[in-house]
Amino acid sequence: MAASHSNITVLTSSQAIINGTITPGTIVTDSTTGKITQVHEKVLPPSAFPAGTVYRDYSPKVLMPGLVDAHVHLNEPGWRTEWEGFETGTRAAAFGGVTTVVDMPLNAIPPTTTVENLHLKVAAARGQCWVDVGFYGGVIPGNEKDLKDLVSEGVRGFKCFLIDSGVEEFPAVSTEDVAKAMEELKDQDTVLMFHAEKLPPLSMSVGDAVLHGDAPLAPTGPLDEYLTFLASRPPAFETYALADIIASAPIAPNLPLHIVHLSAIQCLPMLKEAQEKGIKLTAETCFHYLALAAEDIKNGDTRHKCCPPIRERANADGLWDALKDGLITTVVSDHSPCTPNLKVVGGGDFFQAWGGISTVGLGLSVLWTEGKKRGVDLCQISKWTSEETARQVGLLGQKGKIAVGYDADICIFDPESSFKVTTSEMHFKNKITPYEAKVLDGIVCETWLRGKQIYSKDTGFDETAGPLGSLLLEKRQQETVPIATTLSAPVAIEEIKAVNLNAVVSTVEIQQS
Ligand SMILES: NC(=O)NC(NC(N)=O)C(=O)[O-]
Ligand SMILES: [Zn+2]
Ligand SMILES: [Zn+2]
Secondary structure (H helix, E strand, C coil): CHHHHCCEEEEEEEEEEECCEEEEEEEEEECCCCEEEEEECCCCCHHHCCCCCEEEECCCCEEEECEEEEEECCCCCCHHHHCCCHHHHHHHHHHCCEEEEEECCCCCCCCCCCHHHHHHHHHHHCCCCCCEEEECEECCCCCHHHHHHHHHCCCCCEEEECCCCCCCCCCCCCHHHHHHHHHHHCCCCCCEEEECCCCCCCCCEECCEECCCCCCCCCCCCCCCHHHHHHHCCHHHHHHHHHHHHHHHHHCCCCCEEECCCCCHHHHHHHHHHHHCCCCEEEEEEHHHHHCCHHHCCCCCHHHCCCCCCCCHHHHHHHHHHHHCCCCCEEECCECCCCHHHHCCCCCCCCCCCCCECCCCCHHHHHHHHHHHHCCCHHHHHHHHHHHHHHHCCCECCECCCCCCCECCEEEEEEEEEEECCHHHCCCCCCCCCCCCCEEEEEEEEEEECCEEEEECCCEECCCCCCCCCECCCCCCCCCCCCCCCECCCCCHHHHHHHHHHCEECCEECCCC
């Protein structure tokens, strides 16, 4: 009898993030269906479950939903697999309690701009992923007729650039191209996302500088000085792009629009006003815009180069406030690595170095380290990095929450410990990140994917089971109301055992063996 319940595992702790609060919690998971079958807002003893049930008490560590990192560049297939790949990128994710990543359409060759190209990407990913992986499609000039087919094939949204992307096979779109994409997508269940930096027109003044043609602002100081780089991508690039997006929004009033990696706080009043007018516009920001500041970046330290740039500390303060107010809803990594020779180059020339920061898997600790100084709790962090990111990519109902019927993706987090970031904490392919040698608070002790432990701080990755990640190619879904809800009222032990044996969760039936 005992062996028949080996697919059921009970995770319990005096601290769990359930229904948006930290509470004692017990989570019953089924590794056969991969689902959470019961959630109790209290610590239940092993005797509450049938003999043979695996039972783990993690008190006082925090049981939280696995993170959904809605913005990573895994760069495979093609020659930039040297920069990152599915195996290493998703391993790094699992290390950091991230159980789902969504891969950006650019940097791989070919880019994910057609169904054929998506199929190549999916073939490259299969069997390599330690966590679940979804895919974005890309909008480039002239591919509007590919977009609906990409929706049908399960892309979780689309990204386009309003400025040079840094890679030639993924050109920027014009306002007219955006209009065409919006026409195609206006009745589709998807999201259109923008790299929202755009060059204002000729001789529009930007701060002290005046723009010339469509070239980015020419450097006005030494090329290895961070402030020279910062000044070359001013907030006006972001506000100008945002104004353009807002002006186009009426073309597709039902289509969700989303700003990726928002950096400049000057965008915030515009975002607020657009949302108040009923425009379906959301924004994400990144770990590095919240935790790093221009004042601290040493000249020549091109590990910090990304676009839009990391701005001053006062800017980070404003981004934190916008998160707390719910104006910005998500925080992602924008993990966009490259090889060291392209990142630290030309004696620290910010204009030659690749733009992109390696963070996947470090984000939870980065956010906790900075957030707790600012009075932020783990529930808020979890909302920004799990629940809301899952919603953003159409996975809410399946990912991003500890709730019955959801995938049993769990991160076990110890907020009281800290660690120094060394190469052994960097599981991404190229061990180069601005967080190197920094001490971060909060350690991910274990990561569980669909009811199975895939990573443990003590025993490492489960190499025997191998990468267990699935590719998320089913169509986007809205949140569904699970059949069973969290049980918070006192429940008799016999009743729990009965539920455990007979649980039917959403449409998935638990198999009895
Ligand atoms: N080609 C890129 O990976 N670009 C990325 N680069 C950054 N953020 O610096 C991005 O998301 O725009
Ligand atoms: Zn971008
Ligand atoms: Zn990106």
